Amino acid sequence: MGESDFFSKDLTAKERQLYDRQFRLKGWNQRILKNSRILIVGVGGLGCEIAKNLAMLGVGHIDLVDLDVIEHSNLNRQILFMDADIAKPKAIAAVEMLKKVNPNIILKGYHTSLEKLPPVIFKKADVIVGGLDSKNARINLNLQAVRFKKPLVDGGVNGYHGHIYTIFPYENACYDCHPTSSTESDEMAACTVVGVPRKRVHCLFKATMAFEEKFSTVPNPGNIDDVNFLISFANNLVDKFNFNPQFTVKEVINIIDHHEPGIITINAVIASIQSQEILKILNYQKGNSALGIPSKEYIIYNGMTQKFYYLTKPRNPECLQCGKNVIREELYIRKDQKLQCIIDALKMKGYKLDEEMEPILTVPEFDSLRELDLEKTAIANKIRSLSFISLSGFQEGEIFVTIRLFK
Amino acid sequence: MSEDFDDLDEDLEDIEDKTPAIASKTPNVAQAPGGKDISIFFMSTIGPGEKKQKLLVNTGNNVGDIKTTVGNIFGINPSDFHLSHGGVTLDEGKLIMDYPVKDGDTILLIPASTAGI
Numbered sequence: 123m124g125e126s127d128f129f130s131k132d133l134t135a136k137e138r139q140l141y142d143r144q145f146r147l148k149g150w151n152q153r154i155l156k157n158s159r160i161l162i163v164g165v166g167g168l169g170c171e172i173a174k175n176l177a178m179l180g181v182g183h184i185d186l187v188d189l190d191v192i193e194h195s196n197l198n199r200q201i202l203f204m205d206a207d208i209a210k211p212k213a214i215a216a217v218e219m220l221k222k223v224n225p226n227i228i229l230k231g232y233h234t235s236l237e238k239l240p241p242v243i244f245k246k247a248d249v250i251v252g253g254l255d256s257k258n259a260r261i262n263l264n265l266q267a268v269r270f271k272k273p274l275v276d277g278g279v280n281g282y283h284g285h286i287y288t289i290f291p292y293e294n295a296c297y298d299c300h301p302t303s304s305t306e307s308d309e310m311a312a313c314t315v316v317g318v319p320r321k322r323v324h325c326l327f328k329a330t331m332a333f334e335e336k337f338s339t340v341p342n343p344g345n346i347d348d349v350n351f352l353i354s355f356a357n358n359l360v361d362k363f364n365f366n367p368q369f370t371v372k373e374v375i376n377i378i379d380h381h382e383p384g385i386i387t388i389n390a391v392i393a394s395i396q397s398q399e400i401l402k403i404l405n406y407q408k409g410n411s412a413l414g415i416p417s418k419e420y421i422i423y424n425g426m427t428q429k430f431y432y433l434t435k436p437r438n439p440e441c442l443q444c445g446k447n448v449i450r451e452e453l454y455i456r457k458d459q460k461l462q463c464i465i466d467a468l469k470m471k472g473y474k475l476d477e478e479m480e481p482i483l484t485v486p487e488f489d490s491l492r493e494l495d496l497e498k499t500a501i502a503n504k505i506r507s508l509s510f511i512s513l514s515g516f517q518e519g520e521i522f523v524t525i526r527l528f529k
Numbered sequence: 530m531s532e533d534f535d536d537l538d539e540d541l542e543d544i545e546d547k548t549p550a551i552a553s554k555t556p557n558v559a560q561a562p563g564g565k566d567i568s569i570f571f572m573s574t575i576g577p578g579e580k581k582q583k584l585l586v587n588t589g590n591n592v593g594d595i596k597t598t599v600g601n602i603f604g605i606n607p608s609d610f611h612l613s614h615g616g617v618t619l620d621e622g623k624l625i626m627d628y629p630v631k632d633g634d635t636i637l638l639i640p641a642s643t644a645g646i
Binding site for chain 1: 574575576577578579609611613615616617618619620621622637639640641642
């Protein structure tokens with residue numbers, strides 16, 4: 123594929139001017155970027171910087187997904203929201219700003235969770251980008267990247283440190299190759315199951331649950347009445363189970379409104395490395411290795427010593443997502459068909475039901491699995507085209523099914 | 530606070546005695562049977578200076594317990610790092626012997642990037 127030049131016919135005169143300095147780079151091909159589509163999941167400290175970089179570079183189509191709305195505390199590092207109103211959805215505000223940054227590209231914002239994003243958007247992406255703040259979300263994004271075999275350029279920050287890792291499904295380790303048991307909701311979950319608080323902080327978790335049950339909403343840390351309800355409930359338990367001292371207002375707010383520290387400099391380093399890797403991957407996918415070969419290593423950045431570390435993450439042949447025993451099927455079903463048809467179709471394909479188990483169909487949610495009703499239709503079960511369904515109850519073990527809906 | 534650990538020749542068992550027991554859902558079993566003592570180099574990738582420290586570890590030890598001990602030796606909050614061997618992040622619920630850790634190997638302290646993996 124030829125290099126871009128200053129007379130390329132597939133670019134307008136304005137685009138040629140805008141990208142002039144890029145064209146001067148050896149091996150640069152603007153057409154590859156213009157024809158590329160990127161999905162950015164999480165438009166926060168990392169996502170904003172990456173989206174800004176890719177828009178300025180002229181990536182032709184950028185999809186942005188974020189569940190959150192803008193808070194004043196985002197503005198120390200998230201440049202895309204400077205002109206926007208507080209409480210506006212981040213994905214929407216980001217698109218508005220990016221259209222000013224580069225009016226020559228297509229930008230789409232989705233104010234939703236990655237679990238509720240139409241799956242076709244994962245499939246259409248050339249590269250998926252992670253700018254996430256939770257382990258659950260990373261695991262769910264990993265699942266989509268592996269099943270659609272898309273490179274996932276992920277990054278994360280912690281204080282003055284950060285990491286970059288690109289998962290090339292079936293080439294290097296995915297995020298499920300070596301699962302660790304600790305999750306963020308660990309303490310919550312343990313507390314819910316056991317009933318009696320075993321740690322002081324469980325008293326506050328129980329208060330939060332009581333609040334949610336009573337008012338059908340989450341407590342607002344900015345509302346003193348909400349906070350007082352929690353303190354009173356939690357401190358009753360503190361007394362009863364002897365977990366003194368009692369909770370104070372400040373402590374309660376810090377716990378229920380927990381936020382990781384974050385500064386623009388570390389975010390910008392990690393986001394820039396992610397962006398440069400995306401550039402390399404897009405070119406490499408199209409046969410242009412003039413920008414270098416994409417890195418398969420897990421890169422650690424220490425902002426205190428300015429040192430980088432590189433880890434090679436080995437694949438796990440037994441991995442539940444990319445391992446050798448994973449069974450994947452693709453099935454066509456009608457929108458108004460009951461989901462029992464999935465079981466029947468798999469039996470037709472030669473899979474055998476385990477007589478001692480009921481077949482169970484689930485779809486992943488943020489931190490749990492939603493069970494599907496076999497007696498209801500695909501639509502009633504909120505199944506969309508390319509939905510990912512996991513089946514258990516077959517002798518062959520767990521079966522992953524991608525659904526193709528038709529009328 | 531001493532910054533220079535090179536002169537110290539502490540082994541893990543001695544240090545564990547000084548370490549407050551970590552909160553655990555199950556009774557704290559210091560060592561599983563069948564473990565053997567091996568020397569491991571622990572190296573930090575986080576914090577203000579790269580540090581490397583050789584420690585004697587029993588392979589029957591719990592990863593979470595070792596992480597707490599190492600955090601104390603390096604002066605880093607255990608919730609800010611994971612232990613990583615051969616590119617694999619060690620699960621705090623498992624034992625060292627659950628991983629192919631050999632005498633003389635290096636285990637890295639890597640940043641726990643925003644609830645990272």
